[in-house]
Structure formats: C-alpha cells, structure tokens
Amino acid sequence: MAKSYDSKKTEKKWQNYWYDNHVFDVKEDPSKPKFYGLVEFPYPSGAGLHVGHVRAFSSLEIVSRKKRLEGYNVLFPMGYDAFGLPTENYAIQTKTHPRIVTDRNIKHFTEQLKSLGFSFSWDRVVDTTDPNYYKWTQWIFLQLFKKGLAYKSTTLVNFCPSCNVVLANEESQQGVCDRCGTSVVQKEKDVWFLKIRDYAERLLDGLNHVNFPERIKVEQQNWIGKSTGAIVTFPLEIEDKKLSVDVFTTRPDTIYGATFMVLAPEHPIIKDNIEAFNNSEEIIKYQESALSKKEFDRVQVNKDKTGILVEGLMAINPITKKTIPVFTADYVMMDYGTGAIMGVPAHDQRDWDFAKKFNIPIIEVIKGNVDVNKEPYCAKEGEGILVNSPLINGLTVPKAIEKIINEMQKLKVGYPKVDYKMKDWAFNRQRYWGEPIPIINCPKCGQVPMDEKDLPLELPYLEDFSPSDEALSPLAKCTDWVNTTCPKCGGKATRETDTMPQWAGSSWYFLRYQSPNDDKHVVDPEAYKYWGQVDWYNGGMEHVTRHLIYSRFWNQFLYDIGVVTNEEPYLRRSMQGLILGADGEKMSKSLGNVVNPDDVINEFGADVLRTFILFIGDYEKPAPWSEDGIKGSDRFIKRLWNLQDYLVDDCDTSDVNLDVVIKKVSDDIESCKFNTAIAAIMETVNAFYSRGKVTKDEYLTVCKLVYPIAPHITSEIYNILTGEYIEQSSWPKFDPKNLIEDSIEIPVQILGKVRGKVNIKTDSTEEEVVEKVKELGLLDGKKIIKIIYVKNRIINFIAK
C-alpha cells in the first residue's frame, strides 16, 4: 500500500521547489515559440484572495502549464492594481498610510497565490503604485496631452457627497455611487478628459481583428453606440436676430413629419436669449428643476414627459419652410447629438408622447397599418414607404435617407453625420491614492506638461490624506509639493492636484510585464518584438465596457505614436463566470456565504480546490459553491494517488484508449471546457480501478494530463515513479490512427426509435450493417420502405 497522501507536506515541498528554483521565470528565447497568457491582475483588497480569483486565474494557469510541456516559452505574469478608493478609505478609517496598507495586502495576496501553486513568473510582478511603474503611466498621459487627447473642461459631473469624489459614469450607475451606495449629485467641475471618442471608430473596427466571444463584441459595440444620421440646420425666428440651431437625427427622411423642436434645458440658445422669451421666468424655473434632478431620475424612461413651450421662439423646417414651435424638455440630453432634436411624433414613441401632451399636430410620413393619431408607427429599419413628403414620396426608407441628405447638402441645410453614445473618459479623481497628473499650472503659460526627464512625479508622503470639503484632492494641502516653477517660463506655478482614476494603471500593464524593470521605455522594443500581443487574456465580464475598452484605446494610441507595433493588445479573450455562495446568491460578507480559499486549502489542499473550481461547471457560467461537491474532487485526487497500489509491469490495456483521452483533454483545455476534461480523466481512472491494474506508462500519461490542474500531487507521483521532474517531461501526444476503433456499436432505429444495437466493423457499408441487423431478427415480419444509414453513427429503418 502506498502511504496515505499528505497534501500539506507535499504541496509545500513542490511550491518550494518551483519558487526557490524560479522554475516559471522566463526570458526571451527565439528558439522557442512564445505564449503570452494574461489574467486580469487583482486589486489587493484587505479581504484577501477570493475563490472567484481562483477561478479567474485557473484557466490560464492550466493553459500555461500545458503549453510549457508542449515546448512553448510561456509568459504568465501576475501583478497588483493597487491604487484606488477602498485602500484609501480603509487607510483613513484606520489612520494607516495607504502605502503600508497596500504593501501588507500585496504580501498577503502573494502568499495566498503561492499557496495555490500558481505558476506565475514571480520575477516580473508589477505594482501600479510603484513610482518606477507609474512613471510610465504619467509618461503616457503626457503623450496624450501633447497630442491634444487630454483636456480639461468644465462640465457637470457625478459627485458622491460621501466619498467626496467625482465619479465616472461607469461608477455611478443607477444614480448611486458604486463604492458606497450614496446617491450621486450633479456638480459643476473642471475635470480632465481623455478623447476616447476620437478612437470610437477604430475601437469598433478593431473588434473585427480579434478573437473575442461574440457577446463581448456586442457589448462593446453597444457601449460605443454608433449611430449614422445627419445634422439638419433649422433657422430660428426670434425678434430680429438671424439664428439657427442644428439637430442630429438618424432619420432625416422623416423631416416632413417634424412638427416641433425640442432643446435640452442646458442648450445655449436658451441661455443666450432668455430675455427675448415671453415666459422667461417659467423657463428659468424649468431649467433649474431639470438640472437639480439627479441624472438617474431624469433618464427614467417611463415617467411622464415634462417640458415647456419657449414663447417667442419659432423654428423653420428647412425643407417644408413651415414654422414649428420650439420647446425645452429634459428628455433631450445636452451631451448627446447636438442637444436639440426635431420632433417627429408619428414615428417615435417619445416624440409621440410629447406631442399628445402638448397637442402638437402628428403627420404621417411613413406608411404603416396603424393610425398615427392613436399610436406611433415605429417601423424596423428598412421597412416602410415614404408618404406626404414631396421630394421623397414613394421611396423606401434607405433610398429616402440617401436622397434627402443629398437635397439638404444642395440647399446647405444639412449633411451626413455619425455620432457615438460613448462619452470622453473623465480622467481624474480628487483623491490622494492615485497617480499624480504631471501637469503644471502656470499663471502665464497655462497648462504646461512636465519635462519627461523629471518623471516620475512622485506622490508626496502625506500624514493627513483625508479628503477636504471642497472636492479638492488632499494633495492641495501639501503646499511644498504644489508650489513649483513653470518648466517653460521659470516663474512661480502650481502642480495639478487631482490624481488619475482607478483605470489608469491597468490600461497598459500588459506591456510592462514584458520588460518590468526597463527605465528607458514603456516597453523594451526588443522584448516587445518577442512577446508582443497577449495571446490569451482572461477576465471578468464586468470589465468589458471599462478596462477592456480603455486598455484597447491606450494600446491604439501607443501604436499611433510608435511605441508598439500592433493596434490591438489582446488576440483572444475569455471570461469566467462568478462563483456564487452555496445558497446561489452572490458571495457577500452580509450574507455570510463567502468561502475563503485559505480554509479550503487547509482542509483539502490546493490541488483539490483547483480541481473543484474547474469541475464545478461551465467555465463561463455562474456556479454555486458546494461543500458536498468538493468532496468528489477530494476523492478523485485520492484515487489518483492510490492508483499506485494497482501498478503492474504489464497487462492488457486494450480496454482504455488513452489516445482518445489525450485528444479530449487537450482540446477541452484549449476551449475552456475544463469540467469535461476532468470528467474524461475521472472516467479513465475509474476504468483502471475496475480493471484492477494500471501500467506505469498509463499512470504517467494520466499524471501529465492532470498536472496542469493538480500540479503538486502529480509532480510527486511522477517523481516517485521516475525520479525526475514532470516539468522536464512533455505533454502526451496521441496517434490519430488510434483514435479510430476497429469495431463500434451503433444504435438501430425503427421508425426513429431505438430498438436495438449492433456491433459493426468501423466504416461498414450499409449492406453490411443491414445484414447484421437482419441476423438479430429485429426486422422480422416488417416491410422495409426506406433505410437511413449514417456511417459509424446510426441506422434507421422506415418499416411497417
């Protein structure tokens, strides 16, 4: 009998071997093909590693270990995205400097990751809060600034009164702060933006050149939200001034049905001419109430339309030359299109609701089978024929759009226009724990970029880093640091005191891993020439519209300025599903359903945890944790170990086709079907048990197949059996010839129902199979009308 397996001792032994000997460190090696596998680096929170992290990192951990055995030179790095609010808030609460908190958390995470036996290249760890790292984050910002892609602008921003911080749109969904749940308020602020909109078209186009799951592509496309339409200029009648307003529409063909115009409450036309309106007081009141509404309330779809007629202001439909009333209403947003729309009530639900409320005429211009006075006719794209539209009557919608835009261009009242929903990226926080923005404000020269030689601009070590009351960064209080001289004129100047947002450091970290210690480049060109694009990137669905777009944007920018030579950073993307609590709910402290990986390792060992987290279900789908389920993985690991008792020098091995298993496991790993890969190995182990014998060759092959999943126990078994290290072996190969069995059993159907089985030689002809079936007597007394035979699959008789 083999000694019972001691997971604690064995796992520690192999972890020491791997990490002390730097087994997974890599260097550029042109003699080998490269594989760059990347998992989203964690935010090192105080709570430590979560089982969700284990699942997220496991996919490429498995792939990396397999690829190494296949002869690839594998870069599989790990790092920490450590700037951010939770650490800062924790630091404020506990009066401990965020640097100390961060270092402590990173240390804890590293120990936990090593206790799982992950094969990261520990010599390449990056930390976004390290000045040697954020030097390059700042450098990239300077390049963006110099190219005019970073600008400061006064806008209404989402502001969290509790965190005292300006939030990005993505951080304030549902009108509450992502971090603390406080209701967000609107506040006017001077903030930095990155012109990600300039890259909208390329971010869309790039999706055609990468291997991302379809739903990720769709989500990014929706986020970017491209719409093709036209700008149409409507002249205004207002006292004696000659003014006009531009509207954006995706349906210029419906211009004949435009019976009113709506301006966003913030529209400058209103502000600039307020004295000219007969009801200016009412308008001002309406503006104020609209602006005081939280963005969330304002965009509630189903609420009643509100608005107010602007008396004394009329617009002229540039095609019909008819005069139409102008309203202001908060269902029109200043930050999309031009902040002004033409209202076509017959063919748009919102316009229809508004027209009904204000008794505005409704003119049908697309023929449909509904009465547009009772409900709008909102035809699907491409449907319908134009009516009541002299220039384009009888045309289909696409033809009408084309012709009317031509007419508008001739008349100089309109032109084609593409717009995007995606807004520019609000790129700053009024917080301490972030990358300082390397800009100097000079009273004479304005915003002056720091000299690149002076980077990094280090974050000063503050004793008091709590936020101030006026939405200013705590850095503002550090006058020694703030006061400086202008790099341009040498006069007195002050530093920008806002810091960069959470997403800055993670927007380029995949490059830093390629040359983590380089102090001359963002990425060493030689290293980049070798590693280049990430071959396979795994991460969470929650980052698809933030990190995954931001980092693609930065990479495209770095491509434009010649830092990298590929437009897209990631060739392939996969994502893991959430691990839910045993109750099927999302794990959370308040529900008390959180599983701590340390506890699981302590009870079962890292190999069991790794196996179970992959066996739990479809990798992309959410899966509930199960205390009972993990026992199955524990049993499997023990059965693998106890197979040592069944070792024989030689035996009949024809009952187990290992070539099929090798192919199945290899293919399944490459397509993230880890659960069925493990199931196939379990079946094989079960077969050895029921045979009661296993040869050394078989055992070693199975160990290699399990090695990526459970590397400790398989390293141990391999070492016991061969005296060698499994890392020096190679991934098992299968012989395609052996995938085909000599004879197979196929079902026999009569009228589509299985009535029996028949053993046939592989690739038998229909006649041979029919002969066999007749021998079985399944067709006795039946008249065969038709036979459907699918080779090596099935035979179906249509018989009476």
Added chain:
RNA sequence: GCCGAAGUGGUGGAAUGGCAGACGCGACGGACUCAAAAUCCGUUGAGGGCAACCUCGUGCGGGUUCAAGUCCCGCCUUCGGCACCA
C-alpha cells in the same frame, strides 16, 4: 423598452441534428469492520410488467426532419448589459 445568455433527474451539470442524463454530489444496497468513519463494488429520470421489454420525458404551444435538448415560428420565466441616445 432594446441587446445578450440561459431554462435538462433529488442536485451541480454532459450531449458536431443521430442511443438524453457523461462526470460529480446525494440516496439506496453490498463487501470490509465488534461497530462507525474511510475505502472498494453495485443500483439510481418517471410510470408499467415476473420478465425480455413497453410508454412517457430536456420551460410552454406550434412547425421542419427518417431523426429535435439542439433548427424555424410564437410565448413564458430567470439572469446579465444598455437605456427618453434623437
């Protein structure tokens, strides 16, 4: 409202249009044990039959096909994302 994913035993989940329920958990039975745990072996979708077998069965209703969990049409439910986006 729009976009996307999904709905299969007691349970987590498998199935290039070709034997539904692989593999695991749980349950039941057996071996070992004084006994239990552990381990090993077996049974396990529902209903009927002594049996060989038969009938039903993948959210609901239709359809295509020799054959549908899988394809098509129409619904219901759940979960994710977007949302007065002109």
